[in-house]
Amino acid sequence: MRIELENISKRFGDFHALNEINLSIPSGGLTALLGPSGSGKTTLLRVIAGLENPESGRILFDGEDTTASDVRERRVGFVFQHYALFRHMTVFENVSFGLRVRPREERPSKKEILERVNDLLHLLQLENFSDRYPVQLSGGQRQRVALARALAVEPQVMLLDEPFGALDAKIRLELRRWLRRLHDKINLTTVFVTHDQEEALEVADVIVITNEGRIEQVGTPEQVYEAPANPFVMDFLGHVNLFRGRVHSGLAYLEGIELPAPEHHAAEDVPAVGYVRPHDLVLERKATGSGSIRARVERTQVVGSVARVSLTINGNHETIEAELTRDLFLKLALVKGEIVYVRPRNVRVFADDEI
Amino acid sequence: METVAPPAISARELTRRNTLSEPAMVRWLLTGVALLFLGLFLFLPLLAVFGQALEKGFSAYLAAIKEPDSLAAIRLTLLVAAISVPLNLIFGVAAGWAVTKFRFPGKNLLVTLIDLPFSVSPVVSGLIYVLVFGLQGWLGPWLYNHNIKIIFAVPGIILATIFVTFPFVARELIALMQAQGSDEEEAAMVLGANGFQIFWRVTFPNIRWGIIYGVILCNARAMGEFGAVSVVSGHIRGLTNTIPLHVEILYNEYNFAAAFAVASLLALLALVTLAVKSIVEWKMRSPRPAGRSAQCASS
Amino acid sequence: MLSGFRKQNVLPGFVPTVGYTVFYLSLIVLIPLSALVFKTAGMSFDGFIRTITAPRVMASYKVTFGAAFIAALINAIFGSLTAWVLARYRFPGKRIIDALIDLPFALPTAVVGITLATVYSSNGWLGSFLEPLGIKIAYSPAGIVVAMTVIGMPFVIRTLQPVIEEIEKETEECAACLGANRLQTFHLVIFPMLLPSILTGFALAFARAVGEYGSVIFIAGNMPMVSEITSLLIVTKLEQYDYSGATAIALVMLLASFVLLLAINLLQRWSRRYAEG
Numbered sequence: 001m002r003i004e005l006e007n008i009s010k011r012f013g014d015f016h017a018l019n020e021i022n023l024s025i026p027s028g029g030l031t032a033l034l035g036p037s038g039s040g041k042t043t044l045l046r047v048i049a050g051l052e053n054p055e056s057g058r059i060l061f062d063g064e065d066t067t068a069s070d071v072r073e074r075r076v077g078f079v080f081q082h083y084a085l086f087r088h089m090t091v092f093e094n095v096s097f098g099l100r101v102r103p104r105e106e107r108p109s110k111k112e113i114l115e116r117v118n119d120l121l122h123l124l125q126l127e128n129f130s131d132r133y134p135v136q137l138s139g140g141q142r143q144r145v146a147l148a149r150a151l152a153v154e155p156q157v158m159l160l161d162e163p164f165g166a167l168d169a170k171i172r173l174e175l176r177r178w179l180r181r182l183h184d185k186i187n188l189t190t191v192f193v194t195h196d197q198e199e200a201l202e203v204a205d206v207i208v209i210t211n212e213g214r215i216e217q218v219g220t221p222e223q224v225y226e227a228p229a230n231p232f233v234m235d236f237l238g239h240v241n242l243f244r245g246r247v248h249s250g251l252a253y254l255e256g257i258e259l260p261a262p263e264h265h266a267a268e269d270v271p272a273v274g275y276v277r278p279h280d281l282v283l284e285r286k287a288t289g290s291g292s293i294r295a296r297v298e299r300t301q302v303v304g305s306v307a308r309v310s311l312t313i314n315g316n317h318e319t320i321e322a323e324l325t326r327d328l329f330l331k332l333a334l335v336k337g338e339i340v341y342v343r344p345r346n347v348r349v350f351a352d353d354e355i
Numbered sequence: 356m357e358t359v360a361p362p363a364i365s366a367r368e369l370t371r372r373n374t375l376s377e378p379a380m381v382r383w384l385l386t387g388v389a390l391l392f393l394g395l396f397l398f399l400p401l402l403a404v405f406g407q408a409l410e411k412g413f414s415a416y417l418a419a420i421k422e423p424d425s426l427a428a429i430r431l432t433l434l435v436a437a438i439s440v441p442l443n444l445i446f447g448v449a450a451g452w453a454v455t456k457f458r459f460p461g462k463n464l465l466v467t468l469i470d471l472p473f474s475v476s477p478v479v480s481g482l483i484y485v486l487v488f489g490l491q492g493w494l495g496p497w498l499y500n501h502n503i504k505i506i507f508a509v510p511g512i513i514l515a516t517i518f519v520t521f522p523f524v525a526r527e528l529i530a531l532m533q534a535q536g537s538d539e540e541e542a543a544m545v546l547g548a549n550g551f552q553i554f555w556r557v558t559f560p561n562i563r564w565g566i567i568y569g570v571i572l573c574n575a576r577a578m579g580e581f582g583a584v585s586v587v588s589g590h591i592r593g594l595t596n597t598i599p600l601h602v603e604i605l606y607n608e609y610n611f612a613a614a615f616a617v618a619s620l621l622a623l624l625a626l627v628t629l630a631v632k633s634i635v636e637w638k639m640r641s642p643r644p645a646g647r648s649a650q651c652a653s654s
Numbered sequence: 655m656l657s658g659f660r661k662q663n664v665l666p667g668f669v670p671t672v673g674y675t676v677f678y679l680s681l682i683v684l685i686p687l688s689a690l691v692f693k694t695a696g697m698s699f700d701g702f703i704r705t706i707t708a709p710r711v712m713a714s715y716k717v718t719f720g721a722a723f724i725a726a727l728i729n730a731i732f733g734s735l736t737a738w739v740l741a742r743y744r745f746p747g748k749r750i751i752d753a754l755i756d757l758p759f760a761l762p763t764a765v766v767g768i769t770l771a772t773v774y775s776s777n778g779w780l781g782s783f784l785e786p787l788g789i790k791i792a793y794s795p796a797g798i799v800v801a802m803t804v805i806g807m808p809f810v811i812r813t814l815q816p817v818i819e820e821i822e823k824e825t826e827e828c829a830a831c832l833g834a835n836r837l838q839t840f841h842l843v844i845f846p847m848l849l850p851s852i853l854t855g856f857a858l859a860f861a862r863a864v865g866e867y868g869s870v871i872f873i874a875g876n877m878p879m880v881s882e883i884t885s886l887l888i889v890t891k892l893e894q895y896d897y898s899g900a901t902a903i904a905l906v907m908l909l910a911s912f913v914l915l916l917a918i919n920l921l922q923r924w925s926r927r928y929a930e931g
Contacts, residue, residue, distance in 0.1 A: 051375075051827050071375070071830045078831040084824035087928035088846045098832030101842065135928055153832055375830055382743055389736040390751075395780065396804045397757055400769040403779060407772060446678045453671035465675065471683055474911045476865025477763075478885040479904045482892065483686040486693050491897045493689060517682055540665055550666035572759070579762025581868035586889060599764040599868070606768045606872065615772075618765045625760035632760075633753045 001062050001156045001189045002027045003048060008057035010043055017043040018054065019213035025191060025206075027062075030183045032204035033193045036236070040213040041193045045159050048191065050074045061156065077150030077188075079160040083142050085134040091145050092117060092130045098153035120148045123182075140171045151186075160192035164199060176203050197237045201225060209233050231350050234275045241281065241320040243274040243293075243344065252349045255293050255313060261349040271352040274344070278323035282343040283309065283332060292341035295320070297334050302326055309334060311342065404622045407615035419605075419613035420620065427593040428601035428617070431509070435597060436577040439516040443573055444566070447524025451562070452554075455532040456540065466529065472521040477582025481515050484587050488514075507589030512597065515583040520576045524569035531565040532558075568635045575628040579621055690908060693901045705902040714884040715906075721795060721883075722863035725802035730856040733810030734848070740811070741818035755812065758805045763868025770801055771873040793875030798883065801869040806859030813855035817848060850925030857921055861914040865907065 003025040010018040017040045025031050033041040046052040048059065050071040058067045066074055086094050096117045099108055108116065121127045124144040134142055143163065150158060163179065164172040180203050183190055194200050200207050201221045209216045209224060209232075217229040228234040245254035250265035252258070254274045264272070284292060295311035298319070302308075307329035309322045322342065324332075334340065377385070409416055419425065454466055472480065486492045488505040498505060505511045543557045581599040588595045596604065598621055605614035694702060705711070740752055758766065774781045774791040781792055791797050821844065829839040867885040874881045884907055891900035 049831060051831070071827070072833050072835065076831060078828065080824045080828060082822070082824065084822060084828040086825065086829075086843055097829070097834070097842070101829075101832065101834040101838045133928060149832065375826060375836075376742075377836060385735055386739050386743055386745055388732070389739040392732040392736060393751065393755070396800070396807060397754065399779060400766065400773050400804070401754075401757065401761075403769050403773045404765060406779075407769075446675065449671045449678075450675040452667055453675045456665045457668050457672065459668075459672065465679070468679055468683065469675075471687075474861060474865075474915045475687070476867065476885055476907055476911060478867050478888050479690070479865070479907055482888060482900060482904050483690050485892065486689040486897075486901065487686050489897075514682070518686070521682060537665060544665060553666070575760045579760075579765070581762060581764040582885065585868075586892065599762050602764050602768065603872075611772070614768060618762075618768060621762045621765050625757060625762070625765075628760045629753050629756055632756065 002060075003157065003189065003191075004060040004063075005044075005048070006058045006060070008044075008047060008054045008059070010040075010047060010052060010054050016213045018047065021057070021213075021215060023208060023215060023218065025189065025208075027189055028187050029189065029205040030180070030203060031189075031191045031206045031208060032200035033191060033208050033210060034197060034200040034236075035195065035210035035216075037195060038212075039210040041195075041210045042161055044210065045161055045191060045193050048157070049076045049078050049159050051078070075153065075156045077153065077155035077158045079143070079146045079150050079158070079163055081162040081165055083134075083146040083166075085142055085145055085149075087134055090131050090133055091121070091126060091137070094134070094145055095120060095148045095152050097149065117148075117152060120152055123151075124148045139167050140175055143167065143175065147182075151188075156189070158188050158190040160190070162194060163192055164194070164196075172199075179203060201237070209236065211236075228275075228348065231273070231275060234348060239278050239321060240275045241278065241322075241344075243276065243347070245272060245274065246270060247272040247349060247351055252347070254347070254349075256290075257293055257344075258290050259344075259347055259349070264349060264351060267351060272349050273352070274347040274349050276344040276347050278308070278321045280345045280347075281320065281322035282345060283322055283324065283334070284341045284343060285332070287341045288343060292343040295340055295342045297336055297338050297340060299336065300329070300334055302329065311340070313342070401622065404615060404619050407611060408619040410615075411612045415612060416616045416619075419616035422613070424593050424596070425601060425613075425617055428596045428598045429620070431512070431595070432578050432597045434509070435513050435516050436574055438513050439520060439577050440570060440574050442517060443520055444524050444570055446521075447528050447569055448566070450525040451528030451532045452558075454529050456537055469525050469529075470522050472518050475518075477519060477580065478586055480518050481583035481586025484511055484514050484518070506587055507591070508595060511587035512584050512595060515587045516577050516580055519580050519583050520573045523573035523576065524566065527565050527569035527572075528562060531562055535561055564635050564639045568632065568639070571628050571631050571635070575625060578624060687908075690901060690905055693898070694905045697898050697902060701898075702902050705899050706906050710878055710882070711884070711887060711903060713879040714882050714887045717795060717798065717881060718864055718884045721798040722802055722860050722866075724799050725806055725863050726856050726860035728799070728803050729806050729810045729859045730852055733807060733855060733859075734814055734852050737811045737814035737818060741815050756808050758807050763805065763866065764872070766804055767801065767869040767872030770797070770804065770869065774800060774873065792873050793881070795874075795881050797873035797875065798870050798881060801873050802863035802866055805866055805869050806863045809858040809862065810852065810855030813858065814848060814851050817851045821847060850921060850927075854918060854921045854925055857914060857918045861911060861918065864914070865911060 005021050005023045008018050008021040035041045047054050058065055096113050099113045126144055207224050208218050211232055217224055217233045225237055234240055243254040247261050247264040247267040248269040250262050252261040293313050295313045298312055299310040305326050307324050307326050311320050485506055489495050539557050540553050543553045602614050602618045771792050773779050776785045829843050870883050871886055876882050888900045888903050
């Protein structure tokens with residue numbers, strides 16, 4: 001099911017949680033709402049669910065306006081950050097809850113409920129825990145119960161609030177891959193909230209990056225990573241090095257090097273910053289024309305297959321960070337204190353007024 | 356693009372409330388029933404105390420309080436509280452430290468026994484002291500021969516009061532010190548502090564609001580106890596009558612205005628106690644970091 | 655023995671604090687309480703049974719436990735409702751009303767007693783309205799129920815209030831997401847979470863009411879066989895210098911409070927059965 005949000009705004013007192021949000025969530029996809037805490041991502045999820053009412057704007061489910069409809073009518077599956085399992089009910093009772101509370105005429109028979117719940121427990125590998133209480137389950141098991149309970153009512157949309165936030169790092173990694181496989185199996189339109197960019201990049205089909213109640217960028221993981229729309233997105237998705245300078249009619253002048261910046265062809269000598277990912281810095285022994293910056297090696301560190309090199313430029317005033325493969329690092333045989341030349345690739349130049 | 360008119364939003368707000376909260380009418384109904392319940396059983400009687408006390412005017416009110424027997428009762432009540440509250444405070448601090456800082460067998464039993472006086476009815480609380488110190492009791496004959504009077508005298512009143520107020524400070528401090536743990540005390544010890552330094556500089560600042568809380572509740576009960584004190588007092592006017600016992604005598608003599616005048620002093624004490632209690636609760640809640648209050652809630 | 659445990663415990667003060675706690679507890683509580691048991695042990699068994707099952711005594715049990723049960727029931731129903739209102743709704747004056755809930759803990763029982771007797775007597779503020787309707791409260795068993803309701807009031811409210819406040823908003827939102835209406839959410843999700851605490855509050859209020867003396871004797875009328883509570887009977891026996899009679903009945907009351915204490919502890923353990931850790 002396709003979800004569209006039109007001009008959604010929501011305030012809590014003076015705080016603008018959501019500011020004129022327009023967003024289209026594709027049918028059948030796995031969409032991540034990614035942003036720092038307080039960026040409005042959870043509020044957005046709750047607005048979609050109907051747990052929060054926007055002050056203005058509309059929400060459309062498959063083109064149909066659901067803004068005024070109640071949580072119960074929207075048929076959404078919602079998995080809360082801390083799962084909100086009913087403590088006094090067994091796993092079976094939790095999962096069957098949504099079916100048992102239906103009006104008598106819509107309620108499936110006892111046998112059907114049993115079958116459907118058992119199928120779900122099987123799908124989520126919980127069949128042996130049917131009679132346990134939530135307190136007797138591990139974090140990962142609780143999360144699967146919460147998922148099964150949400151799926152039992154056959155929702156049109158699945159909404160998950162920080163689904164892996166309360167879990168240990170190792171289980172988190174396993175579970176997110178498992179969630180991806182589960183999604184591919186049942187193909188339900190799914191939206192999840194996260195503040196972990198790695199999680200979003202690995203699992204989602206589409207990433208929506210939010211900040212201060214606005215949407216900064218919507219795109220596939222490749223798009224947002226490789227072509228960030230603005231410095232915020234660039235900065236939020238992984239490490240970046242900053243090179244200060246100016247742009248003038250399509251050329252950027254940063255730390256003494258000259259780079260083409262065609263998107264700024266109309267710029268008239270304005271201050272600008274170049275953003276470069278650590279793995280896009282090439283280290284060389286010799287300067288290559290005007291394309292490289294003189295730097296001093298301060299610290300080196302090899303972690304697994306990657307080597308990180310800290311360098312200072314600009315008369316030792318600014319520190320930058322380069323990342324290269326272990327093999328290349330060993331071949332270069334860098335020594336602390338020596339002078340090298342840094343050639344940036346894939347520089348994204350933003351004029352100061354864009355920052 | 357379409358915009359949504361404001362009235363539509365308020366209608367929406369209403370639907371949401373129906374699912375996530377009760378309809379406004381139900382809420383008002385429940386609030387009304389609750390207030391009626393509290394009003395009939397709590398607020399109206401409270402007002403009646405002051406209403407009856409001032410029925411014959413303010414000068415009659417003052418005269419009833421200034422009457423010598425009333426003054427004697429007030430003096431005795433203050434004396435009883437001044438002895439029993441500090442004794443229970445010292446015990447409370449010792450018990451709090453013993454129970455929360457050490458592990459030893461029988462600890463749970465000890466905690467249960469400390470709470471025991473709360474579940475003994477007031478009349479039985481008084482009776483047990485009659486059985487120990489009364490003429491028919493264990494120590495009665497010996498005390499009689501040495502001309503020491505405990506039952507139907509002030510010492511008996513003090514003992515019974517200590518018994519009924521026994522757990523107040525201890526129970527509050529045990530709960531509080533349990534929630535706070537021993538990390539800070541252990542840190543102080545590692546830094547070289549001795550026992551008294553640990554208590555005064557580390558523990559005491561953390562529990563002082565808890566002490567005040569326990570003490571005011573202990574004091575309110577000490578000054579207001581009726582049943583237990585009634586059994587051991589002997590009801591000698593001007594000598595062994597505390598304020599509550601004096602209220603009873605005045606009431607049974609159909610001297611209602613005077614009875615309520617003296618009772619109003621106790622009602623005022625109760626109101627002051629509740630006010631201090633609310634302030635202390637607020638103080639104990641506000642400066643604590645979230646983690647600690649969560650700990651308190653779970654313990 | 656004490657010094658052996660001293661080695662296990664790092665912080666100072668083990669012997670003085672544990673020693674003083676046990677000493678003071680024994681002196682004030684344990685030895686006097688044991689006097690009750692020893693004194694009764696001096697009675698013949700037949701005499702003991704005859705004393706505690708005499709018709710007037712049996713009638714006093716019925717009055718005491720019956721009135722305490724009704725009072726605790728009233729508190730369980732209206733106290734739960736009040737706790738819900740205080741925990742969930744907003745209305746003017748709520749903070750002051752909330753603080754005054756503890757009034758029965760702070761107000762001496764004698765004051766409660768004379769006030770209720772006055773307010774509910776035939777010419778009192780409330781009694782004068784109820785009397786024409788044929789409802790007689792003061793100087794009747796109904797008066798005992800009123801007094802016991804008042805002194806037990808804070809128990810249900812104060813036991814339940816934090817439990818209601820602690821229910822996570824998410825739990826109710828989740829039920830709504832799954833399609834439950836408000837009534838279903840209440841009776842399938844919220845009420846089962848509250849029930850153990852309601853029962854605990856009920857038991858606490860009942861236990862307090864059973865032992866109550868001061869507030870009841872002023873309003874009860876104290877008619878033997880009709881409106882005489884057991885505590886008063888103990889006092890009456892004492893005043894007649896019937897020490898062994900008073901002691902025997904007191905032992906029954908003490909055992910009743912211990913049974914209730916045990917029940918309350920079990921209830922509290924039960925109410926935490928789904929909680930973490």
